[in-house]
Amino acid sequence: MSASVSLPVVHVLFENPDWLPPLVSGLEAEGFTVNLVELDQGLLDGNAPPADGIWLNRISPSSHTRGHHGAVELAREVLFWLERHGRRVINGSAAFEFEMSKFRQDLALRQHGIDTPRTVLAVGRDHLLQAAATFDGPFITKHNQGGKGLGIQLFDSADELASHLDSGAFDPGPGAKVILQQYIRAAAPFITRVEIVGDRFLYAMQSSTEQGFELCPSDACQLKAAPDVCPIDGGSKFSPSPLTADDPLVQAYIRLMAAEGIEVAGIEFVEDADGRRYTYDINGTTNYSGVLGEQIGIDGMREFARYLKERVVPGLVLVEGAA
Numbered sequence: 001m002s003a004s005v006s007l008p009v010v011h012v013l014f015e016n017p018d019w020l021p022p023l024v025s026g027l028e029a030e031g032f033t034v035n036l037v038e039l040d041q042g043l044l045d046g047n048a049p050p051a052d053g054i055w056l057n058r059i060s061p062s063s064h065t066r067g068h069h070g071a072v073e074l075a076r077e078v079l080f081w082l083e084r085h086g087r088r089v090i091n092g093s094a095a096f097e098f099e100m101s102k103f104r105q106d107l108a109l110r111q112h113g114i115d116t117p118r119t120v121l122a123v124g125r126d127h128l129l130q131a132a133a134t135f136d137g138p139f140i141t142k143h144n145q146g147g148k149g150l151g152i153q154l155f156d157s158a159d160e161l162a163s164h165l166d167s168g169a170f171d172p173g174p175g176a177k178v179i180l181q182q183y184i185r186a187a188a189p190f191i192t193r194v195e196i197v198g199d200r201f202l203y204a205m206q207s208s209t210e211q212g213f214e215l216c217p218s219d220a221c222q223l224k225a226a227p228d229v230c231p232i233d234g235g236s237k238f239s240p241s242p243l244t245a246d247d248p249l250v251q252a253y254i255r256l257m258a259a260e261g262i263e264v265a266g267i268e269f270v271e272d273a274d275g276r277r278y279t280y281d282i283n284g285t286t287n288y289s290g291v292l293g294e295q296i297g298i299d300g301m302r303e304f305a306r307y308l309k310e311r312v313v314p315g316l317v318l319v320e321g322a323a
Protein backbone atom coordinates (compact mmCIF):
# COMPACT_ATOMS: atom_id res chain seq x y z
CA MET A 1 0.00 0.00 0.00
CA SER A 2 1.53 3.30 -0.99
CA ALA A 3 1.45 6.20 1.43
CA SER A 4 1.45 9.83 0.47
CA VAL A 5 3.75 11.91 2.57
CA SER A 6 3.55 15.68 2.64
CA LEU A 7 7.03 17.03 2.95
CA PRO A 8 7.79 19.83 5.42
CA VAL A 9 9.34 23.10 4.33
CA VAL A 10 13.11 23.28 4.67
CA HIS A 11 14.17 26.65 6.10
CA VAL A 12 17.78 27.39 5.20
CA LEU A 13 19.70 29.80 7.44
CA PHE A 14 22.38 31.27 5.17
CA GLU A 15 24.65 34.24 4.63
CA ASN A 16 26.51 33.30 1.45
CA PRO A 17 24.13 33.21 -1.55
CA ASP A 18 26.85 31.72 -3.78
CA TRP A 19 26.59 28.40 -1.97
CA LEU A 20 22.81 28.10 -2.31
CA PRO A 21 22.11 26.87 -5.88
CA PRO A 22 23.30 23.24 -5.50
CA LEU A 23 21.54 22.97 -2.13
CA VAL A 24 18.27 24.40 -3.37
CA SER A 25 18.27 22.21 -6.50
CA GLY A 26 19.04 19.10 -4.45
CA LEU A 27 16.19 19.81 -2.04
CA GLU A 28 13.72 20.72 -4.77
CA ALA A 29 14.65 17.65 -6.79
CA GLU A 30 13.52 15.54 -3.82
CA GLY A 31 10.26 17.49 -3.60
CA PHE A 32 10.98 19.88 -0.74
CA THR A 33 9.84 23.49 -0.66
CA VAL A 34 12.73 25.71 0.37
CA ASN A 35 12.48 28.88 2.42
CA LEU A 36 15.69 30.92 2.38
CA VAL A 37 16.40 32.87 5.56
CA GLU A 38 19.25 35.35 5.26
CA LEU A 39 20.92 35.84 8.61
CA ASP A 40 23.28 38.75 8.37
CA GLN A 41 20.70 41.07 9.84
CA GLY A 42 17.40 40.17 11.45
CA LEU A 43 14.76 40.68 14.07
CA LEU A 44 14.01 38.04 16.63
CA ASP A 45 11.00 37.95 18.96
CA GLY A 46 11.51 35.15 21.45
CA ASN A 47 7.76 34.84 22.06
CA ALA A 48 6.95 34.20 18.42
CA PRO A 49 7.11 30.52 17.50
CA PRO A 50 9.31 29.63 14.53
CA ALA A 51 7.61 28.25 11.43
CA ASP A 52 7.08 24.50 11.28
CA GLY A 53 9.41 22.44 9.19
CA ILE A 54 13.06 21.47 9.16
CA TRP A 55 15.65 24.16 9.85
CA LEU A 56 19.07 23.85 8.27
CA ASN A 57 21.97 25.90 9.59
CA ARG A 58 24.39 26.98 6.84
CA ILE A 59 26.12 29.89 8.58
CA SER A 60 29.82 29.86 7.87
CA PRO A 61 32.66 30.78 10.24
CA SER A 62 34.12 32.94 7.45
CA SER A 63 30.94 35.03 7.08
CA HIS A 64 32.71 38.19 8.35
CA THR A 65 35.00 38.06 5.30
CA ARG A 66 31.94 38.70 3.11
CA GLY A 67 30.99 41.76 5.16
CA HIS A 68 28.41 39.76 7.13
CA HIS A 69 29.57 40.79 10.57
CA GLY A 70 26.30 40.02 12.32
CA ALA A 71 25.70 36.53 10.96
CA VAL A 72 27.51 34.36 13.50
CA GLU A 73 26.18 36.10 16.60
CA LEU A 74 22.66 36.33 15.21
CA ALA A 75 22.78 32.66 14.24
CA ARG A 76 23.68 31.73 17.85
CA GLU A 77 20.50 33.41 19.09
CA VAL A 78 18.34 32.05 16.27
CA LEU A 79 19.49 28.48 16.93
CA PHE A 80 18.74 28.87 20.63
CA TRP A 81 15.28 30.20 19.79
CA LEU A 82 14.58 27.35 17.35
CA GLU A 83 15.74 24.69 19.78
CA ARG A 84 13.80 26.17 22.71
CA HIS A 85 10.68 25.99 20.56
CA GLY A 86 11.43 22.34 19.82
CA ARG A 87 12.14 22.74 16.12
CA ARG A 88 14.15 20.11 14.27
CA VAL A 89 17.44 21.79 13.42
CA ILE A 90 20.14 20.24 11.26
CA ASN A 91 23.57 21.27 12.60
CA GLY A 92 22.07 23.19 15.51
CA SER A 93 23.80 24.88 18.46
CA ALA A 94 26.06 22.00 19.42
CA ALA A 95 27.37 21.58 15.87
CA PHE A 96 27.62 25.33 15.41
CA GLU A 97 29.90 25.81 18.41
CA PHE A 98 32.28 23.25 16.91
CA GLU A 99 32.05 25.00 13.56
CA MET A 100 33.09 28.26 15.22
CA SER A 101 36.08 26.85 17.11
CA LYS A 102 39.00 24.80 15.86
CA PHE A 103 40.05 24.47 19.50
CA ARG A 104 36.81 22.66 20.36
CA GLN A 105 37.05 20.50 17.25
CA ASP A 106 40.49 19.37 18.32
CA LEU A 107 39.32 18.50 21.83
CA ALA A 108 36.37 16.48 20.56
CA LEU A 109 38.49 14.66 17.97
CA ARG A 110 41.02 13.59 20.59
CA GLN A 111 38.32 12.54 23.02
CA HIS A 112 36.97 10.28 20.29
CA GLY A 113 40.38 8.65 19.89
CA ILE A 114 41.22 10.38 16.61
CA ASP A 115 44.81 11.59 16.07
CA THR A 116 45.22 15.34 15.67
CA PRO A 117 48.24 17.59 15.26
CA ARG A 118 49.28 19.13 18.60
CA THR A 119 47.02 22.17 19.00
CA VAL A 120 46.95 25.12 21.41
CA LEU A 121 44.89 28.28 21.60
CA ALA A 122 46.52 31.59 22.49
CA VAL A 123 45.22 35.12 22.87
CA GLY A 124 47.68 38.01 23.06
CA ARG A 125 51.23 38.47 21.84
CA ASP A 126 53.01 37.12 24.94
CA HIS A 127 50.96 33.98 25.01
CA LEU A 128 51.34 33.43 21.29
CA LEU A 129 55.10 33.53 21.65
CA GLN A 130 55.02 31.39 24.78
CA ALA A 131 52.97 28.79 22.92
CA ALA A 132 55.22 28.99 19.85
CA ALA A 133 58.30 28.22 21.97
CA THR A 134 56.77 24.86 22.96
CA PHE A 135 56.82 23.50 19.40
CA ASP A 136 59.90 21.43 18.44
CA GLY A 137 59.45 21.84 14.72
CA PRO A 138 57.44 23.96 12.30
CA PHE A 139 53.96 25.06 13.31
CA ILE A 140 50.99 26.68 11.65
CA THR A 141 48.85 29.57 12.89
CA LYS A 142 45.11 29.66 12.15
CA HIS A 143 42.13 31.70 13.21
CA ASN A 144 40.19 29.71 15.79
CA GLN A 145 37.04 30.75 13.93
CA GLY A 146 38.47 29.85 10.55
CA GLY A 147 37.40 28.69 7.15
CA LYS A 148 38.88 29.28 3.71
CA GLY A 149 42.43 29.24 5.01
CA LEU A 150 42.05 32.32 7.23
CA GLY A 151 45.15 33.24 9.20
CA ILE A 152 46.99 30.15 8.03
CA GLN A 153 50.69 30.65 8.00
CA LEU A 154 53.64 28.36 8.46
CA PHE A 155 56.47 29.26 10.89
CA ASP A 156 59.73 27.50 11.67
CA SER A 157 60.33 29.07 15.06
CA ALA A 158 58.98 31.40 17.74
CA ASP A 159 61.48 34.04 16.54
CA GLU A 160 59.98 33.91 13.08
CA LEU A 161 56.52 34.40 14.56
CA ALA A 162 57.83 37.32 16.68
CA SER A 163 59.14 39.12 13.57
CA HIS A 164 55.82 38.56 11.86
CA LEU A 165 53.92 39.98 14.84
CA ASP A 166 56.27 43.00 14.83
CA SER A 167 55.63 43.60 11.13
CA GLY A 168 52.05 44.57 11.91
CA ALA A 169 50.77 42.23 9.19
CA PHE A 170 49.37 39.72 11.64
CA ASP A 171 45.59 39.42 11.82
CA PRO A 172 44.54 37.31 14.83
CA GLY A 173 40.98 36.92 13.55
CA PRO A 174 37.63 36.96 15.39
CA GLY A 175 38.01 37.26 19.16
CA ALA A 176 41.83 37.37 18.69
CA LYS A 177 41.76 33.61 19.32
CA VAL A 178 44.71 32.11 17.50
CA ILE A 179 45.40 28.43 17.04
CA LEU A 180 48.99 27.24 16.94
CA GLN A 181 49.27 23.77 15.51
CA GLN A 182 52.00 21.28 14.77
CA TYR A 183 52.69 21.27 11.04
CA ILE A 184 52.25 17.84 9.51
CA ARG A 185 54.49 17.27 6.54
CA ALA A 186 52.30 15.37 4.12
CA ALA A 187 53.68 12.30 2.36
CA ALA A 188 52.09 13.58 -0.86
CA PRO A 189 50.79 17.08 -1.66
CA PHE A 190 47.15 16.55 -0.87
CA ILE A 191 44.74 16.33 2.03
CA THR A 192 41.70 14.07 2.20
CA ARG A 193 38.21 15.31 2.92
CA VAL A 194 35.50 12.89 4.03
CA GLU A 195 31.89 13.87 3.40
CA ILE A 196 29.36 12.44 5.85
CA VAL A 197 25.61 13.00 6.20
CA GLY A 198 23.99 11.49 9.30
CA ASP A 199 25.59 8.06 9.55
CA ARG A 200 26.16 7.89 5.80
CA PHE A 201 29.57 8.14 4.22
CA LEU A 202 28.99 9.92 0.90
CA TYR A 203 32.52 9.91 -0.48
CA ALA A 204 36.05 11.04 0.21
CA MET A 205 38.14 13.26 -2.01
CA GLN A 206 41.69 14.41 -2.26
CA SER A 207 42.44 18.13 -2.49
CA SER A 208 45.76 19.19 -3.91
CA THR A 209 47.66 21.54 -1.59
CA GLU A 210 50.03 22.68 -4.31
CA GLN A 211 48.27 26.02 -4.76
CA GLY A 212 47.99 26.86 -1.06
CA PHE A 213 45.77 26.40 1.95
CA GLU A 214 42.40 27.63 0.68
CA LEU A 215 40.60 24.41 -0.18
CA CYS A 216 36.86 25.06 -0.15
CA PRO A 217 35.37 22.54 -2.61
CA SER A 218 32.39 24.69 -3.61
CA ASP A 219 32.34 25.43 -7.35
CA ALA A 220 31.56 29.07 -6.51
CA CYS A 221 34.79 29.30 -4.49
CA GLN A 222 36.81 27.74 -7.32
CA LEU A 223 35.62 30.33 -9.79
CA LYS A 224 36.39 33.18 -7.39
CA ALA A 225 39.78 31.85 -6.39
CA ALA A 226 41.03 31.20 -9.91
CA PRO A 227 38.75 32.77 -12.52
CA ASP A 228 41.18 31.84 -15.29
CA VAL A 229 41.14 28.15 -14.41
CA CYS A 230 38.11 26.27 -15.59
CA PRO A 231 37.45 23.38 -13.21
CA ILE A 232 35.55 21.56 -15.93
CA ASP A 233 38.61 21.55 -18.20
CA GLY A 234 40.67 19.62 -15.69
CA GLY A 235 41.88 22.63 -13.68
CA SER A 236 40.18 21.14 -10.62
CA LYS A 237 42.36 20.43 -7.61
CA PHE A 238 39.92 17.76 -6.42
CA SER A 239 40.05 14.05 -7.18
CA PRO A 240 38.39 10.93 -5.77
CA SER A 241 40.01 9.29 -2.75
CA PRO A 242 40.21 5.49 -2.41
CA LEU A 243 38.99 5.76 1.20
CA THR A 244 35.89 3.65 1.90
CA ALA A 245 33.07 3.68 4.44
CA ASP A 246 34.52 0.76 6.39
CA ASP A 247 37.80 2.55 7.06
CA PRO A 248 38.18 2.81 10.88
CA LEU A 249 38.80 6.55 10.60
CA VAL A 250 35.52 7.07 8.73
CA GLN A 251 33.74 4.99 11.35
CA ALA A 252 35.31 7.10 14.10
CA TYR A 253 34.10 10.27 12.36
CA ILE A 254 30.57 8.89 12.15
CA ARG A 255 30.62 8.06 15.87
CA LEU A 256 31.97 11.50 16.75
CA MET A 257 29.28 13.23 14.71
CA ALA A 258 26.48 11.22 16.30
CA ALA A 259 27.82 11.88 19.79
CA GLU A 260 28.37 15.59 19.25
CA GLY A 261 25.17 16.48 17.39
CA ILE A 262 26.78 17.13 14.01
CA GLU A 263 24.62 15.76 11.20
CA VAL A 264 26.44 17.08 8.16
CA ALA A 265 30.19 17.53 7.85
CA GLY A 266 33.22 17.38 5.60
CA ILE A 267 36.14 16.29 7.78
CA GLU A 268 39.76 16.74 6.70
CA PHE A 269 42.94 14.84 7.46
CA VAL A 270 46.51 14.83 6.28
CA GLU A 271 48.72 11.74 6.13
CA ASP A 272 52.42 11.85 6.96
CA ALA A 273 55.27 9.74 5.58
CA ASP A 274 54.73 7.10 8.29
CA GLY A 275 51.13 6.62 7.19
CA ARG A 276 49.75 8.32 10.30
CA ARG A 277 46.59 10.30 9.65
CA TYR A 278 46.01 13.55 11.50
CA THR A 279 42.55 15.13 11.48
CA TYR A 280 42.41 18.92 11.80
CA ASP A 281 39.16 20.35 10.38
CA ILE A 282 35.43 19.62 10.73
CA ASN A 283 33.36 21.64 8.24
CA GLY A 284 29.70 21.67 9.18
CA THR A 285 28.87 24.15 6.44
CA THR A 286 30.27 21.75 3.90
CA ASN A 287 30.07 22.31 0.14
CA TYR A 288 30.43 19.63 -2.48
CA SER A 289 32.48 19.92 -5.63
CA GLY A 290 30.06 19.68 -8.56
CA VAL A 291 32.89 18.69 -10.89
CA LEU A 292 34.01 15.82 -8.70
CA GLY A 293 30.40 14.86 -8.03
CA GLU A 294 29.78 14.41 -11.74
CA GLN A 295 32.92 12.37 -12.09
CA ILE A 296 31.95 9.92 -9.34
CA GLY A 297 28.19 10.12 -9.91
CA ILE A 298 27.27 11.55 -6.51
CA ASP A 299 25.38 14.81 -6.07
CA GLY A 300 26.17 15.68 -2.45
CA MET A 301 23.26 18.03 -1.89
CA ARG A 302 20.83 15.57 -3.48
CA GLU A 303 22.11 12.90 -1.11
CA PHE A 304 21.58 15.33 1.75
CA ALA A 305 18.00 15.92 0.59
CA ARG A 306 17.44 12.15 0.44
CA TYR A 307 18.76 11.84 3.98
CA LEU A 308 16.23 14.44 5.13
CA LYS A 309 13.45 12.62 3.35
CA GLU A 310 14.34 9.13 4.51
CA ARG A 311 15.68 9.77 7.99
CA VAL A 312 14.50 13.13 9.27
CA VAL A 313 11.00 13.54 7.83
CA PRO A 314 9.63 10.26 9.26
CA GLY A 315 10.23 11.64 12.73
CA LEU A 316 8.32 14.81 11.91
CA VAL A 317 5.30 14.38 9.69
CA LEU A 318 2.12 12.37 9.80
CA VAL A 319 1.78 9.77 7.11
CA GLU A 320 -1.56 10.19 5.41
CA GLY A 321 -3.37 7.38 3.70
CA ALA A 322 -1.40 4.56 5.32
CA ALA A 323 -3.43 1.44 5.83
Ligand SMILES: Nc1ncnc2c1ncn2[C@@H]1O[C@H](COP(=O)(O)OP(=O)(O)O)[C@@H](O)[C@H]1O
Pocket: 117, 140, 142, 146, 147, 148, 149, 150, 152, 181, 182, 183, 184, 185, 191, 209, 212, 213, 214, 215, 268, 270, 280, 281
Ligand atom coordinates in the same frame (compact mmCIF):
# COMPACT_ATOMS: atom_id res chain seq x y z
N1 LIG B 1 48.47 20.98 11.01
C1 LIG B 1 48.59 21.07 9.70
N2 LIG B 1 49.64 20.51 9.06
C2 LIG B 1 49.77 20.62 7.71
N3 LIG B 1 48.92 21.28 6.92
C3 LIG B 1 47.85 21.86 7.50
C4 LIG B 1 47.63 21.78 8.91
N4 LIG B 1 46.51 22.45 9.20
C5 LIG B 1 46.04 22.94 8.05
N5 LIG B 1 46.84 22.59 7.02
C6 LIG B 1 46.62 22.95 5.61
O1 LIG B 1 45.88 24.17 5.57
C7 LIG B 1 44.58 23.93 5.01
C8 LIG B 1 43.52 24.76 5.74
O2 LIG B 1 43.51 24.44 7.11
P1 LIG B 1 42.17 24.20 7.89
O3 LIG B 1 42.46 23.93 9.31
O4 LIG B 1 41.36 23.20 7.15
O5 LIG B 1 41.49 25.64 7.82
P2 LIG B 1 40.15 26.12 7.11
O6 LIG B 1 39.10 25.95 8.15
O7 LIG B 1 40.44 27.52 6.79
O8 LIG B 1 39.91 25.24 5.93
C9 LIG B 1 44.39 22.45 5.16
O9 LIG B 1 43.46 21.93 4.25
C10 LIG B 1 45.78 21.91 4.92
O10 LIG B 1 46.12 21.91 3.55
Ligand SMILES: [Mg+2]
Pocket: 215, 268, 281
Ligand atom coordinates in the same frame (compact mmCIF):
# COMPACT_ATOMS: atom_id res chain seq x y z
MG1 LIG C 1 39.74 23.13 5.92
